[in-house]
Amino acid sequence: EVVLTQSPGTLSLSPGERATLSCRASQSVGGNYLAWYQQKPGQAPRLLIYGASSRATGIPDKFSGSGSGTDFTLTISRLEPEDFAVYYCQQFGSSATFGQGTRLEIK
Amino acid sequence: QLQLQESGPGLVKPSETLSLTCTVSGGSISSSIYYWAWIRQPPGKGPEWIASINYSGNTFYKPSLRSRVTISIDTSKSQFSLKLASVTAADTAIYYCARRTEQVVPRAYYFDYWGQGTLVTVSS
Numbered sequence: 233e234v235v236l237t238q239s240p241g242t243l244s245l246s247p248g249e250r251a252t253l254s255c256r257a258s259q260s261v262g263g264n265y266l267a268w269y270q271q272k273p274g275q276a277p278r279l280l281i282y283g284a285s286s287r288a289t290g291i292p293d294k295f296s297g298s299g300s301g302t303d304f305t306l307t308i309s310r311l312e313p314e315d316f317a318v319y320y321c322q323q324f325g326s327s328a329t330f331g332q333g334t335r336l337e338i339k
Numbered sequence: 340q341l342q343l344q345e346s347g348p349g350l351v352k353p354s355e356t357l358s359l360t361c362t363v364s365g366g367s368i369s370s371s372i373y374y375w376a377w378i379r380q381p382p383g384k385g386p387e388w389i390a391s392i393n394y395s396g397n398t399f400y401k402p403s404l405r406s407r408v409t410i411s412i413d414t415s416k417s418q419f420s421l422k423l424a425s426v427t428a429a430d431t432a433i434y435y436c437a438r439r440t441e442q443v444v445p446r447a448y449y450f451d452y453w454g455q456g457t458l459v460t461v462s463s
Contacts, residue, residue: 233402264447276435276453277386283447320385324448327401328376328388 234259236321236331244339251308253334255321260301265324268297268306271333272317280319281306313338341366343436343454351430351461357423361436361454368417369394374439376450377410377421379432387432391439392419426461433458 235258245251255266266284269277279288281297284304294309308315316338321331347359361375368375376391390410391399400408404423412419423430438452 264445267449269450276437276456277450278453279449279451282449282451283442283445286447288449288451322386322450327399328391330386330388332385 233327234261234323234325234329236323236329238319238321238331238334240334241332242335242337244337245311246339247311247313249311251306251311251315251336253306253308253319253336255299255304255306255331257302257304257323261304261323261325266297266299266304267322267324268295269320269322270315270317271320277320308336311336341438341452343438343452345434345436345454345457347434347457347459349458349460351426351459352463353427353461354425357421357426357430357434357459357461359421359434359436359457359459361419361421363417363419363438368412368419369414372441372443374399374441375412375419376437376439378435378437378450378453379430380435380456381429381432386435389421389423428461431459431461 237256239254264283268281271277285297296307298305318333320333342364344362351357374391374393377389380386392410407424409422433456435456436454437450
C-alpha cells in the first residue's frame with residue numbers, strides 16, 4: 233500500500249499570501265493517479281485537482297498542482313478567506329490511499 | 340446534478356455488522372467509466388478508502404478490511420451498499436459514498452461526487 237505523507241501538518245498564512253502544500257509518496261505514483269481535495273468542517277471532501285495537475289470542473293485557476301513520481305505539490309495563490317480548510321492528497325494504485333492532511337489556517 | 344445519499348443506522352454494537360446504503364440520483368449508476376465507492380473518515384483523521392464496485396459487480400477492496408467487507412450494487416434501484424462485519428470502536432467514523440470516475444485520455448481516476456456522509460458510532 234502506498235503511504236502518502238503531507239507536509240506541513242498545519243500551515244498558517246494570511247489572506248493574499250501564497251500556499252504551498254507538499255505530498256510525498258512511499259513509492260512512485262503514476263502522475264495521472266494523484267488527486268487533491270479540499271475539506272471544510274462538516275462537509276465531504278471536494279475534488280480540486282486530478283492527474284496531478286488538472287483542475288476539476290469549476291475550480292478556479294488559483295489552485296494548481298504539480299509533481300511526479302513521489303513528490304507532488306498543491307499551490308494556492310492569493311489566499312482568500314474561503315480557502316482556509318484541510319487539504320488531502322490521494323493516489324490510485326492497487327489500493328487507493330489518502331494523506332493525513334494539511335490544515336491551512338488564518339494567521 | 341448527481342447526488343449521493345447515505346442511509347443506515349447511526350449506532351452499531353461491537354461485534355455486529357454495520358450496513359449502509361447509498362442512493363444515487365440525478366445520473367446513471369450504470370456506466371462503464373464509473374466505480375462506486377465507500378470511504379470513511381474517523382474523527383480528526385484523513386479519509387480511508389474501503390471498497391469500490393461497478394455496475395456489473397466488479398469489486399475492489401482495501402486489503403486490510405477485505406475479510407470483513409462486502410460491497411454490492413442494485414442497479415434497478417440505483418443503490419449500492421456496504422456491509423462491515425465484526426465491528427469495533429475503531430470502525431467509528433463518518434462513512435461517505437462517492438463516485439470514482441475514470442478519464443480515458445489521458446487515463447486518470449478521481450472521486451468527483453461525494454455524499455454528505457453519515458456518522459456511524461460503534462458502542463454498546
